[in-house]
Amino acid sequence: xxxxxxxxxxxxxxxxxxxxxxxxxIFDSKIFSFLGYLLFLYxxxxxxxxNKYRRRNELNKFxxxxxxxxxxxxxxxxxxxxPFDYESLDYYIKILKNKIYQKKHYKIVKCPNCSQKLRxxxxxxxxxxxxxxxxxKFDLRT
Numbered sequence: 001x002x003x004x005x006x007x008x009x010x011x012x013x014x015x016x017x018x019x020x021x022x023x024x025x026i027f028d029s030k031i032f033s034f035l036g037y038l039l040f041l042y043x044x045x046x047x048x049x050x051n052k053y054r055r056r057n058e059l060n061k062f063x064x065x066x067x068x069x070x071x072x073x074x075x076x077x078x079x080x081x082x083p084f085d086y087e088s089l090d091y092y093i094k095i096l097k098n099k100i101y102q103k104k105h106y107k108i109v110k111c112p113n114c115s116q117k118l119r120x121x122x123x124x125x126x127x128x129x130x131x132x133x134x135x136x137k138f139d140l141r142t
Contacts (some may be wrong), residue, residue: 007048008055012081013062017043107142 024036
């Protein structure tokens with residue numbers, strides 16, 4: 001994934017462009033489909049662009065114009081959102097694998113007494129669970 005280092009990557013504006021293009025492509029109208037394809041191609045151009053300075057200025061303008069109507073509701077998008085980093089993709093994949101492993105091998109339940117989350121092993125049948133926080137015992141099937 002080192003070859004992706006020189007590209008700008010995916011940011012908020014690119015995600016919005018992809019979302020709008022997919023909405024436009026749902027309609028049967030040729031005009032909307034054409035606009036959808038143009039927006040999608042522009043999003044791809046932004047993603048694989050090497051001119052990071054220009055892409056960052058486009059993102060700042062987009063955030064500036066979006067924050068104007070959001071200010072009426074006391075909301076704002078921060079200006080320092082980084083583009084998606086391809087180098088950290090391995091980290092996100094490890095997190096996803098760990099979540100899948102945890103979901104497969106453990107069951108997360110709440111204590112009925114204090115609502116403490118407890119992690120229990122799966123496929124052990126009926127067990128007596130003791131909460132570590134309040135020492136409340138209850139039966140549970142895993």
